[in-house]
Amino acid sequence: MATTVPGAMPIPSRPVKGNHSPGEVRTCDTTGLPVCITAQKFVKLHAVAAVIFLLIGGVGAILLGLTRWPAVHLLSAEWYYRILTLHGLNMLIFWILNFEIAILYFVPTTLLNTRLYSAGLAWVGFILMTVGALMVDYIIFAGKADVLMTSYVPLLAHPVFYLGIILHAVGALIGVGNYFGTIYIAKRDHTYEGSVPLVVFGATAAAIIAVVTLLHGAVTLIPTWLWSIGLMGPPDPGWYRITWWGLGHMSQQVNVCAMVAVWYLLATLTTGAKPISEAVCRGAFVLYILFINVASAHHILVDPGVGASWKIWNTSYAMYLAVLASMIHGFTVPGSVEVAMRKKGYDQGLFGWLVSAPWSNPGFSGFFLSLVIFGFGGGITGVVLGTQQINIMAHNTLRIPGHFHVTVVGGTTLAFMALTYYVVPLVFRKEFYARGLCRLQTWLFAAGITMVAVGMSFAGSYGVPRRTWDAEHSGATFAVGVDPGAHVMLGLLGVGAIVAFTALFLFIGLVVAAVFFGKSNAGKAMEPWHVERAVPQAARSAHADPDHYVPGTVVLTGVFLACFAVYYFANWKWLADVWWVR
Amino acid sequence: MSIQTLQEGWFKAPVGAERAWIGIAFAWCMVMTVAMPYWHFYGKQNATGESYRVTPIEYTQRVAKFIETYQTGEISGFPIVEPPPGADAYLQAQMWKWTPVLKLKKGQSYRLHISSLDLNHGFSIQPVNMSFQVLPGYDHVLTLTPTSAGEFSIVCNEFCGIGHHLMTGRILVTE
Ligand code: HEM
Numbered sequence: 186m187a188t189t190v191p192g193a194m195p196i197p198s199r200p201v202k203g204n205h206s207p208g209e210v211r212t213c214d215t216t217g218l219p220v221c222i223t224a225q226k227f228v229k230l231h232a233v234a235a236v237i238f239l240l241i242g243g244v245g246a247i248l249l250g251l252t253r254w255p256a257v258h259l260l261s262a263e264w265y266y267r268i269l270t271l272h273g274l275n276m277l278i279f280w281i282l283n284f285e286i287a288i289l290y291f292v293p294t295t296l297l298n299t300r301l302y303s304a305g306l307a308w309v310g311f312i313l314m315t316v317g318a319l320m321v322d323y324i325i326f327a328g329k330a331d332v333l334m335t336s337y338v339p340l341l342a343h344p345v346f347y348l349g350i351i352l353h354a355v356g357a358l359i360g361v362g363n364y365f366g367t368i369y370i371a372k373r374d375h376t377y378e379g380s381v382p383l384v385v386f387g388a389t390a391a392a393i394i395a396v397v398t399l400l401h402g403a404v405t406l407i408p409t410w411l412w413s414i415g416l417m418g419p420p421d422p423g424w425y426r427i428t429w430w431g432l433g434h435m436s437q438q439v440n441v442c443a444m445v446a447v448w449y450l451l452a453t454l455t456t457g458a459k460p461i462s463e464a465v466c467r468g469a470f471v472l473y474i475l476f477i478n479v480a481s482a483h484h485i486l487v488d489p490g491v492g493a494s495w496k497i498w499n500t501s502y503a504m505y506l507a508v509l510a511s512m513i514h515g516f517t518v519p520g521s522v523e524v525a526m527r528k529k530g531y532d533q534g535l536f537g538w539l540v541s542a543p544w545s546n547p548g549f550s551g552f553f554l555s556l557v558i559f560g561f562g563g564g565i566t567g568v569v570l571g572t573q574q575i576n577i578m579a580h581n582t583l584r585i586p587g588h589f590h591v592t593v594v595g596g597t598t599l600a601f602m603a604l605t606y607y608v609v610p611l612v613f614r615k616e617f618y619a620r621g622l623c624r625l626q627t628w629l630f631a632a633g634i635t636m637v638a639v640g641m642s643f644a645g646s647y648g649v650p651r652r653t654w655d656a657e658h659s660g661a662t663f664a665v666g667v668d669p670g671a672h673v674m675l676g677l678l679g680v681g682a683i684v685a686f687t688a689l690f691l692f693i694g695l696v697v698a699a700v701f702f703g704k705s706n707a708g709k710a711m712e713p714w715h716v717e718r719a720v721p722q723a724a725r726s727a728h729a730d731p732d733h734y735v736p737g738t739v740v741l742t743g744v745f746l747a748c749f750a751v752y753y754f755a756n757w758k759w760l761a762d763v764w765w766v767r
Numbered sequence: 768m769s770i771q772t773l774q775e776g777w778f779k780a781p782v783g784a785e786r787a788w789i790g791i792a793f794a795w796c797m798v799m800t801v802a803m804p805y806w807h808f809y810g811k812q813n814a815t816g817e818s819y820r821v822t823p824i825e826y827t828q829r830v831a832k833f834i835e836t837y838q839t840g841e842i843s844g845f846p847i848v849e850p851p852p853g854a855d856a857y858l859q860a861q862m863w864k865w866t867p868v869l870k871l872k873k874g875q876s877y878r879l880h881i882s883s884l885d886l887n888h889g890f891s892i893q894p895v896n897m898s899f900q901v902l903p904g905y906d907h908v909l910t911l912t913p914t915s916a917g918e919f920s921i922v923c924n925e926f927c928g929i930g931h932h933l934m935t936g937r938i939l940v941t942e
C-alpha cells in the first residue's frame with residue numbers, strides 16, 4: 186500500500202485479483218495502483234504521437250498569430266490558408282484524439298485493475314491513426330488540400346486528404362472499441378468490486394460520445410472521398426455542413442468530457458479531493474451523453490436550409506441541460522478541492538484553502554487555471570455565441586476562434602498538459618528536469634492563450650472575420666474601413682500568440698528532455714511536486730458539516746453566474762441595435 | 768475519491784450549497800431556454816433560415832432580370848440597383864465579388880435573396896456586423912430592414928479560396 190505523493194490522501198491497497206498474465210502487470214511505486222504493461226506501452230505511443238502533432242500544430246500557431254497581427258502579416262495568402270488547414274487538423278484532431286486514446290487506455294486498466302482488451306487492436310488503431318495523420322499532413326504541405334479543416338464542399342481537396350482523415354477516425358474508433366472491450370473483460374473477470382470510479386465513469390461518457398462523433402465523421406467524409414475520386418456526384422453543401430459539424434462540434438463534447446474527468450483525477454492526485462456527491466457528478470456526465478448530440482446546430486445558426494425551431498431547440502442542447510451539467514461540474518470540482526483543503530486545516534476565511542493550494546505543483550496550477558479559463562472564458566462565450574439570434578453578430582467573425590481557444594486550448598489542452606506532469610513520472614517513470622520551468626509553464630501558457638482569446642474576441646466584435654488573410658482587405662474593389670480598436674486587439678492576439686507558443690514549446694522541450702534523457706524513478710516513488718506543511722490539529726476549526734462546507738466555492742460560482750448574466754444580457758442589448766432581419 | 772470504486776450505498780442526494788446551486792443553475796438554464804423563443808416572436812433580429820432550392824443558372828437569370836429592372840447607375844464597374852421598398856432584391860455571391868451594389872432606403876424592408884454560384888461564402892455587413900451563410904443551390908431569403916443610413920461594406924467571411932479577402936461589396940442606405 187501507501188502513497189508517497191505528499192498531500193494526497195493515502196490510497197488503500199486492495200487485494201489484487203486482476204486478470205493479467207504473469208509479468209504483465211506492475212505496481213506503481215508512487216500510488217500503489219496496478220499498471221498493465223501492455224496498456225502502458227500504448228499509452229506511451231499515443232502520448233508521444235500526441236506531442237509530435239502538438240509541435241506541428243504549435244509551429245502553425247505562431248505563424249498564424251504573426252500573420253493575423255497586421256503590423257507583422259508574416260505569411261503569404263497561400264501559406265496562411267495552408268497553415269490554417271494544418272493547424273486546425275493537427276491540434277483539434279491529431280493532438281487531442283491521440284491524447285484521449287492514451288487516457289482511455291490508461292484509466293480503466295489502472296483503476297479497474299484489468300489488462301488491456303487487445304494488444305492487436307491497439308496496434309491496428311495506432312497505425313491507422315498515425316498513417317492517416319501523416320497522409321493528411323503530407324498532402325497539405327504538397328499544396329493539394331488548401332481547403333481548411335472543414336473542407337466545405339464544393340471545395341475539393343486531393344483524395345488522400347479525405348482518406349487520411351477517414352483512416353485516422355477509424356483508428357480512433359478502434360481505440361474506443363478497445364476501451365469498451367477492456368471495461369467488458371474487467372466486469373466479466375470481476376477485477377473490481379462495486380461501481381466504477383468517477384474517472385472511469387467520465388471516460389466512459391467521453392467514449393460513448395466519441396463513437397457517435399466518429400460515425401458522423403464517416404457519414405460525412407466517405408461520400409466526400411468517393412466524390413473526390415469520381416465515384417459519386419458532389420454531396421449537397423447544406424447537408425455536408427450539418428453532418429460535418431456532427432463530427433466537428435460533438436468532438437468538442439468529447440473533449441469537454443475528457444477534460445472534466447481529468448479535472449477530477451488531478452484534483453484527487455494533487456489535493457486528495459473527493460467528489461462532494463458522487464451521484465451529482467455522475468448525473469452530470471449522464472446529461473452530457475443525453476443532450477450534446479445535437480450540437481452541430483451551433484455552426485449553422487445563420488444557414489439557409491434549416492428553420493428557426495430546429496435551430497433554437499438544438500442549439501439550446503434541448504433546454505440547456507448539457508450547460509447545466511457543465512455548471513454542476515463547475516461547482517463540484519472546486520468545491521471538492523475546498524472541502525479537502527479545509528479538512529487538512531487550510532481553513533482561514535473564504536479563500537484560505539485556495540491561497541494555500543499547491544500552486545507550486547504544475548499538475549494543480551494547470552488544472553485549476555484550466556477550470557477557471559474554461560468556465561469564465563469558454564463556457565460563457567460558448568453559450569452566448571450559440572444563442573440563435575445573437576449568433577448573427579458572431580458567425581464567422583474572430584469571436585468564434587476567440588471562444589474555442591479558451592475551451593479546447595485554455596481548457597482541454599492545458600488540462601492535458603497538467604496531467605502530463607504526472608504521466609511522465611508515473612507511466613514513463615522519468616523525472617522532469619528544470620522543475621522551476623515546469624512550474625512556470627502552465628501559468629505562461631494560460632496567460633498567453635487568454636491574451637490570444639481576448640484579442641480575437643474583441644477584434645471579432647468589431648466585425649473582423651476569421652479565416653481571412655488580410656483584415657484590411659487591401660486591394661479589394663470596395664475598401665473596408667477597419668476600426669483602430671480592432672488593430673489594437675489583433676496586436677494583442679499577436680503578442681499573446683508569442684507568449685502561448687513559447688509556453689507550448691517549453692512544454693514540449695521539458696517533456697522530451699524528461700522522456701528521453703530524464704532520470705529513471707523505477708523502483709521508487711516519483712519526486713513530489715510539492716510538499717505540504719501539516720497544520721496542527723489545535724489550529725483547526727470545526728464545522729458542523731465539514732463534507733459540505735464550501736463558502737469559497739459559493740462565492741466563486743456566484744461571481745461566475747453574475748458575469749454570465751451580464752455578458753448574456755449585454756449581448757441581447759447589442760443585438761437589439763443592429764438592423765432588423767427576419 | 769474519484770479514482771476508487773464505490774460500494775453499496777454511495778448514492779446520496781445532494782444537500783446544502785450543492786443542492787442550491789443545482790437549482791439556481793437549472794433556473795438560469797430555463798431563463799435562457801425561454802429567451803430564444805421569446806425573441807423569435809417579439810425581437811426584431813432573427814435568422815429564420817427561409818430558403819428555397821435554386822440552381823446557379825436560374826439564380827444568375829433572376830439577378831440579371833433584377834439588375835435590368837431597377838438599375839440606376841454604376842460604380843467601379845458594378846451596377847447600382849435600387850429596388851422599391853418591399854420588393855425582392857437579389858445579391859449574387861461568386862469568387863470573389865458581390866453583385867450588384869444595392870441602394871436601399873432606411874426604415875424600409877426588402878426581401879433580400881442571397882445565393883452563391885460556386886462555393887460557400889459569408890455575407891457579412893460591416894460595420895453593423897451581421898453575418899449570414901451563403902450556399903450554392905440555396906436561395907436564402909432575409910427580410911431585411913436597414914435602420915441606419917450611410918455606406919456599408921459587404922465582407923465575405925467564409926473561406927472561398929485564395930482571393931477570399933478581396934471579396935467585398937457595397938450597400939448604400941439613404942434616409
Ligand atoms: C500556442 C497556442 C495557439 C495559438 C497562438 C493559436 C492561434 C491560432 C490562430 C491565430 C488561428 C487563426 C484564426 C483565424 O485566422 O481565423 C487559430 C485557429 C485555430 N486554432 Fe489555434 N492556436 C493555438 C493553439 C491551438 C490548439 C491547442 C488548438 C486545438 C486543440 C487550436 C485549434 C484551432 C482551430 C480549430 C482553429 C481554426 C482553424 C480554422 O479556422 O479552420 N489552436 N489558432
Ligand SMILES: [Cu+2]
Nearest residue numbers: 888923927934
Ligand atoms: Cu467569398
Ligand SMILES: [Cu+2]
Nearest residue numbers: 923925927931
Ligand atoms: Cu470568402
